Amino acid sequence: MVPPSQAAPGHGAPGAGRAAGTGHDVPEFVRLAAHPVRWRLLTALSAGDLRVRELMARVDAPQNLVSYHLRLLREGGLVAATRSSFDGRDSYYRLDLDRCAQTLAATGAALHPALRGLAASPALPDAGPRRPRCGVLVVCTGNSARSPIAEALLRHHSEGRVDAISAGTRPKPALHPGAVQVLRETYGIDIAGRRPRHLDTLDGRRFDYVITLCDKAREVCPEFDGPTRRIHWSVPDPAAPSDPPGPDGRGREAEEEAEEAAFARTAADIDTRVRYLLPVLALASEARP
8 A cells, every 4th residue: 555645635546536625526537647656657658558667667656656556547447457478477558548538528528518528539630741651560479460450450540641561570371360351341441462571571671660569579579770669559469379169169159259359359459549649640740850
């Protein structure tokens, strides 16, 4: 438990806090984000997924304090955690930007009805013809599922204004059928004709952003020339093997349904991250000389 001296009044457990003298509940986002440590954690996670030790360095706070405030942010739904596929003893924390947008919209509505819904969704960049294209490399291990999905969605949502490409540190022979299916059926994108590529084939290329979607790939992804910004999204592999079906084969249908659901969740997760990334890429492009 964090000593009272380290937790500002009104910013403790999520259930505590009414606006003094008003009798009204303090809006959830204000209550959670107003504490300085929690605000620094939120801003650190806005740039990508991080582990506790990385967050400790970003906010300059000890582990017990960081863990305490992460717990409050998780209980409030603003932050989620996934177990690392590289080291199962570790976890990556991520910012739930959709949840943040919803609670910000509710905060505005609580202040004045005219502010209702102003932060409900990300503002996508316009199609200004003079904006320079932004180069983005997306990396996972096999380049058969997660990174091809991200590449396709980046190109789709930016209408080609993002020069996206994907690669793998240990590419598979072919795309996973689940990735092809979910993009075609949910987003109307056909990637059936492309093949996984090795990261080594991009040696010498320059990128504005390099995004790793796999915890294992993050550990081995090389540095690239130029002022490249690194981002990590800890996205579980939807093609990870599950328990094999029973000898009578009755479990095979359930296994296929579970895999299809896993690809749908993965595509939806990546789609959300891409939609919130696009305004960032637009600002970066505008700032370039």
